[in-house]
Amino acid sequence: MTDPLEALRAPIEPVDPDPAFAARLRERVRRALLEPKEAGMTTDTRDVVSPVEARLHTLTPYLCVDDGQRALEWYSRAFGARLRTEPTVMEDGRVGHAELAIGDSVLMLADEWPELGLVGPRRRGGPSQSIYLTVPDVDTVVDRAVELGAELSRPVADHPYGRNGVIHDPFGHRWMITTPPPSARPTLTLRHGDIGYMALWVPDVQRAADFYGPVLGWRFTAGSAPQGRQVEGPSGQRVGLWGDQDHATLFPCFMVDDVHTAVRRVRQAGGEAEEPTRAPYGLVSNCTDDQGMPFALLQTTEEMTAPAQPAPGSVAYLTFEVPDSERFRAFFGAVLGWTFSPGRVPGGWNVLNGGTEVRPMSGLHGGHDRSRVVPMYAVDDIEAAIARVRASGGECSAPEPQHYGISSMCTDNQGSRFYLGQLR
Structure with missing residues (x-):
């Protein structure tokens, strides 16, 4: 059976590395080499997407979560997120750094590090910000997130700026999920x-x-x-x-x-x-x-x-x-x-x-x-x-x-x- 998009595939040709990705990779290697031996580092083997499919913009959210491994899986199932690079996983199992591609954007996250004063919303008593996510079908995304354990904070409804609903994910972060009105879509x-x-x-x-x-x-x-x-x-x-x-x-x-x-x-x-x-x-x-x-x-x-x-x-x-x-x-x-x-x-x-x-x-x-x-x-x-x-x-x-x-x-x-x- 012919793949309907097979005709779009072209031979793989080498390209120059993405400068932002190269800089982050150098920094990760530098941190790993300077890290005390007892800290150790392992890498995740889950599927990783090409860094050119989603890029860093001027402002990028970087979340602190209380269960990094579960968060990687949850955001993948709820929002269709994909690993952009292999996450850094420390010897004690905590996620030191991970990047997820959602649409054309990047979501960074790491486990809590109380010893550095970095803790998630649930430990702090609630979120201090909202994350605004634009999707093609807000009803489907919100319903799926709730089925996967999110708390529905505001039901999906129509507004002048689009159809919108609000959830709190299992890690305490507040998401405003929106489908823009047809006139506002590119x-x-x-x-x-x-x-x-x-x-x-x-x-x-x-x-x-x-x-x-x-x-x-x-x-x-x-x-x-x-x-x-x-x-x-x-x-x-x-x-x-x-x-x-x-x-x-x-x-x-x-x-x-x-x-x-x-x-x-x-x-x-x-x-x-x-x-x-x-x-x-x-x-x-x-x-x-x-x-x-x-x-x-x-x-x-x-x-x-x-x-x-x-x-x-x-x-x-x-x-x-x-x-x-x-x-x-x-x-x-x-x-x-x-x-x-x-x-x-x-x-x-x-x-x-x-x-x-x-x-x-x-x-x-x-x-x-x-x-x-x-x-x-x-x-x-x-x-x-x-x-x-x-x-x-x-x-x-x-x-x-x-x-x-x-x-x-x-x-x-x-x-x-x-x-x-x-x-x-």
Whole structure:
């Protein structure tokens, strides 16, 4: 089974070390060499992430906890934290220093050192600060933290600055956990060649709505025809369902600066393109490429944006599965100006638009019997998402760790393939 993000992998190339990491490493070595022999030092063997995935910012929280080993495990389970470097563990078992990556930020922590006047909130009688954590789905994170032993201080509720809840973790620290309102979340402007709209083609639109609603948290409004549904949700993407289709695929609509020019390019490249028609959102042409893949072209005068980071329930990645990857590259290079870089598997390619990833991020894989587009949906908790798929009549493979997170290959209740991805 092809990994949907395998096409993005590139050969490992040496890079200069991160200066901040190198400085901390030198200091750790210096402390270890100067440390009295009886103090000793061991290192943890748990999985460590690359230091480039999260960086130190101007201000970094450094927590004192009363059980460092348990804290490393708890923050990993509750907030998805990952070890950034191997923690320093002293001979008496106390954590001398540890760094956890949470999103693009770093959380440092160490065990209590009463002999140095360093103790945690519970020994001092309560926290003296709050830690503000931004997450895609505050309800899921707060519920999981409480299940793992956190104390709910303020239930999750909507506020002008976003949806917010407050907990005290098992070590006494106060966390304000927030999902910003959609208008406050970072967005990217869609460009010529990006995907502005996606429609999931399905045999029965109502069965699809009954499946994807509980699985991904999608809500629906009526589409332009009885077999259509528009998806509403927190993703900020333009997604729909389109029924009465015998070919299960995702139908992409590509943004173009000039639809008439793009139509000519489609025809010149060996594809088919209808004459553009006017819709409320711009000029649209329905097309087919030279290997039978359906798609559309959209020219709009309005600026269209997409979320900078995939939110739970959104399309995080697309895999273009095609019979001939060379023909695909030639066609869409001519029509959209796409370029491609090799992946690490035969027939696998990264899809680039203007030298950066196409939006949403996509890959190409050749050697298939028929062209189809297979989506990966972002989820916050892949185990819970897999349970929802199975409860709704679908099937999922066992989750597997990947370099980008954890993934599972699934089929819905009508046999359409998709992936779930819990992304780092």
